[in-house]
Amino acid sequence: MANPIALLLREQYSTPVQQRETSKLGMWIFIMTEIMLFGGLFLAFSVYRMSFPQAFVKGSADMSIVLGSINTAVLICSSFTMALAVYSAETGNRRMLTVFLIATMILGLVFLGIKFTEYYQHYLQHEAPAVWFDHTGPDSGHLEMFFVLYFLMTGLHAVHMLVGEGILTAMVIRNHRGSFSADYYTPVEISGLYWHFVDIIWVFLFAIFYVEGLHLHKL
């Protein structure tokens, strides 16, 4: 009788353990790359934050701390459901795996929905550089820089969320086809690594964009 695990072992590997460990290592290296990718933007933010402190704090005060906090909570919950999805895969519970993957996807979509609501509000407040930005005053150029970085960084993060949604969709389909079992669930595990990483990036974005100008908020 053919061993179902052996069928899932790609020919370049000699053991399932080697295959699993290699895949995980690959995702960790990819995450290091991603840290450097976002790192460049965090560097630019830090430099301009140091150069134009007043404008950046003012920009931060225009963020919606309520929506930002809700979004942070939503993403942390999605990390929790993702962890439960990996746990379900590990214990071979295919039904719960689908449930938690879909829950994670829904939370991700809620996050994106709220994010685009915020973008729209900034647009209405004429805080969308290149599209509709009109602020006057001595700081207006620097304020625009703040919003350029805001849209660039949260936008790049949102793109990563969308990619995550795509990956999780693929996982749901593969699980539906019965690809995963307690013996083989590496793709779920490394998708989880990616999802957690994207969540962590958001925590930093929340800190630099929303919390900075908190003391100026008229709640």
Added chain:
Amino acid sequence: MSTAVETRPALNYLNQETGIRSWLFTLDHKRIGLLYVASITFFFFIGSFYALLMRLSLLEPNGWLFGPGTYNKLFSMHGIIMVWFFLIPSIPTTLGNFFIPMMIGAKDVAFPKLNLLSWYIFMVGGLTTLFAMIHGGVDTGWTFYTPFSTSYSTTWVTTAALGIFIAGFGSILTGLNFIATIHRMRAPGMTWFRLPVFIWSQYATSIILVLATPVLAITLLMIGVERIFQVGIFDPALGGDPVLFQHMFWFYSHPAVYIMILPAMAVISEIIPTFSRKPLFGYEFVVYASMMIAALGFLVWGHHMFVAGQSLYSALTFSFLSYLVAVPSAIKVFNWSATMYKGSVSWDTPMLYAIGFIGLFTVGGMTGLFLAAMGIDVHVTDTYFVVAHFHYIMVGGAVMGYLGGVHYFWPKITGKMYPEGLAKLSALIVFLGFNLTFFPQFILGYMGMPRRYAAYAPEFHTLNVMSTAGASILGIGYLLPLAYFIWAWKYGADAGPNPWRATGLEWQTSSPPPRDNFEETPVVTRPAYDFGGMKEELHLG
């Protein structure tokens, strides 16, 4: 040349499957390596063509062929094509792809599909940039300095940058693949310190690829955003900082020099022991030197900005750290020389390239020290001295290493020998042509001829004519191997499994290798370069 007695197995990676589809959809690391060979050869000759046009125009002080606008485009496109579509991918994606799995005794890289995807990404990037070049070109220089690239240039900056951005992800995925392969796919008994230095050097290169390339990607993305949306990120008129661009660009582009030179060092570290019949002198020092070069490479980018308004103290620090790079580089040069000392040295073509590499790399490295010294750097900034320096590293170093490697590994890749006499002759032509092209540029630069100008003062005429003459000779030196390699692919004499009597695992299998590299997974019991322990049968022939 030893002729193998044993007959070649009928099936190997080249003839197991045939047809164009078997190449375009292959997951075999060896075939993907050859796809890269074809692609980068194509880009190399395009880049060389631009260089040829520039050198022709500089035959006369007034730049008789091209005006400043066209000339700006020529050197920009020469740099962009050569750096990103030839030098960066050159050795890792070709020889690295082919030989990393073979040297560690694996069937393939860790992620074969990702490997093929990397090639497609590279090609999409390359063709995008080529499209920008055909439709009008770029005039910013390969460095894309702001605010010229973002606010003033009216050429195809965004498209060219997009192509480089895309190709960057091919680099990242290649690096990722190699790191995972070297960590997890080694044959039983292949411990870290039994790895050939080739592997260590590729490992160091891959780390740079994975950590530095994303910074270039995000920098180019910011350039694109600034150009497309007309917002100020680097534009000083809107409060942006053009020097921030330089920091981010060189944070990638200095380590990128090591992406080019470390793989060349990898090749040299294989060639020298083989043709000296001695283990590599101070193996562990060479290994640590590779890792040290990779690490220090991230800490020296500021030496490109001594005249760009950085603080004196950071300039001093960057100057000191740049000097430090000389230490591991010198360790390598010393250890290669010590390997040859009292070895039984033979003068086959790969060895000629290796020895040429050592000499030219040393000149390039030493003049790098001139440029790391702030006083001299200010004097020669933006002159031909800088041009000569980095061509000694990139052409004298990286390209010589690549050519040496292609000759060394050719018998394994194709199972055929190339014509040795002609190969020796062309190695000599390359060496002479190269020095005649670039040595006069040191003098020109020191005398004050600025780089990137379409015309020059009459007193520089003689040296410029020498340089152009050298470039023509160098061109012949590059065309000759192209011709005889194509010839040898079909008509070369049979090479046998191990024509150089080398020790690596890659030589213990047939040439060309079978699809899975080895008939059965090898078990390693000896250190690298163990010539004493080599089985005597291999010497017969």
